[in-house]
Amino acid sequence: MxxxxxxxxxxxxxxxxxxxxxxxYKKIIRIALGKWLKNLQSGQIKLDKVSDLxxxxxxDLMLKDIEN
Numbered sequence: 304m305x306x307x308x309x310x311x312x313x314x315x316x317x318x319x320x321x322x323x324x325x326x327x328y329k330k331i332i333r334i335a336l337g338k339w340l341k342n343l344q345s346g347q348i349k350l351d352k353v354s355d356l357x358x359x360x361x362x363d364l365m366l367k368d369i370e371n
Contacts, residue, residue, distance in 0.1 A: 325369060328369065329366075329369070332366060
């Protein structure tokens with residue numbers, strides 16, 4: 304019984320650490336995306352090719368997958 308409680312506590316701790324890491328990643332991504340969008344709007348970054356759009360879409364899908 305005591306071993307089961309230890310295992311449960313360990314699993315809860317690991318799940319909380321993972322959730323905290325994901326929250327940190329999301330914050331970093333939001334900041335980076337904000338800077339990227341400013342650069343896109345100012346013309347420093349250009350979407351010239353279909354591959355540029357493809358990369359952007361794939362990144363968006365990846366971020367949505369992380370959120371779930």
